[in-house]
Amino acid sequence: MIFRLGFVAMTLDLEDCSPSGTVTYAAYNKLKDEAAKHARLVRVARCNINNTLRILKNSLALDIKVYRLTSKLIPLATHSELKDWNYVSDFCEEFERLGEYIRANNFRISAHPDHFTILNPIKPEILESSLRDLDYHVRLFEAMGLYDCRYKLVLHVGGLYGDKEKSIARFKENFLKLPDRISKRIILENDDKSFTAADVLEICEDLKIPMVLDVHHHRCVNYGEKLGELLDRIYKTWDLQDDPPKVHYSSPKNEKEFRSHADYVDLTEFLDFLHTAKKSERDIDIMLEAKMKDKALQKLSGELAEIPEITRLDKATFQI
Numbered sequence: 001m002i003f004r005l006g007f008v009a010m011t012l013d014l015e016d017c018s019p020s021g022t023v024t025y026a027a028y029n030k031l032k033d034e035a036a037k038h039a040r041l042v043r044v045a046r047c048n049i050n051n052t053l054r055i056l057k058n059s060l061a062l063d064i065k066v067y068r069l070t071s072k073l074i075p076l077a078t079h080s081e082l083k084d085w086n087y088v089s090d091f092c093e094e095f096e097r098l099g100e101y102i103r104a105n106n107f108r109i110s111a112h113p114d115h116f117t118i119l120n121p122i123k124p125e126i127l128e129s130s131l132r133d134l135d136y137h138v139r140l141f142e143a144m145g146l147y148d149c150r151y152k153l154v155l156h157v158g159g160l161y162g163d164k165e166k167s168i169a170r171f172k173e174n175f176l177k178l179p180d181r182i183s184k185r186i187i188l189e190n191d192d193k194s195f196t197a198a199d200v201l202e203i204c205e206d207l208k209i210p211m212v213l214d215v216h217h218h219r220c221v222n223y224g225e226k227l228g229e230l231l232d233r234i235y236k237t238w239d240l241q242d243d244p245p246k247v248h249y250s251s252p253k254n255e256k257e258f259r260s261h262a263d264y265v266d267l268t269e270f271l272d273f274l275h276t277a278k279k280s281e282r283d284i285d286i287m288l289e290a291k292m293k294d295k296a297l298q299k300l301s302g303e304l305a306e307i308p309e310i311t312r313l314d315k316a317t318f319q320i
Contacts, residue, residue: 006285
């Protein structure tokens, strides 16, 4: 089994390189005129895009090809008061440059809309907001020239609302109404409280959506089934995709804050997962969700290189 490691959004390897600079609507609204407001948004967004390119260049030097974009790339892009802002036009050159680098170096890029972006809410206004957010993420991909639906959006099922079966039915109903440019990018992840890996797997099989297994979340909530009992079916949801199955991995912060992510990855537990995963004989990409971001990846990479049964093919790719 060959596996690659990736990380989420922020780098700790570079100084002054946040891709998630923000502008609150309150601060934006205090500015005196429209030109000043627009200039503030443009300055922060352009910095975010350029820093994303810096992160990718640094990642390439570290052989890291699996990366999750921040959802905060363009501040206030989905705010209802700025619905007429054509941010794609404002940053067409920056988007083009970023997308060209992604394609030229074959990065596996994804995004993970925030937890409030869900497809099964009871309130219509929440669904409307969620659809606006999904459209924003897809517009970012399209602005970069990433029209291929291999560039994915990770979603959770959403809330329980007191009735899991009705909540699942509502998710399916709304998913089937999505335009192809959005629905074909969605991959579904189990969460840490409500929808287990088994729940999500059934939805994915029904709707033919690739499933992202979150190992940490599975440890938080499950029906007693072991990962090995689910992996072959989870991986099969990726059979029609160009990329290998994707897995999220993090270690719990501690016993009391078990759902929270630790700074680094516990090597012993990670090796246990690898031994389970390799039985399925599928190559996988593993997105590390450790708090120390690329630093955690580099630390884990060094530790894996010392394991006799593991061969390090490059700084972020391994064979077991």
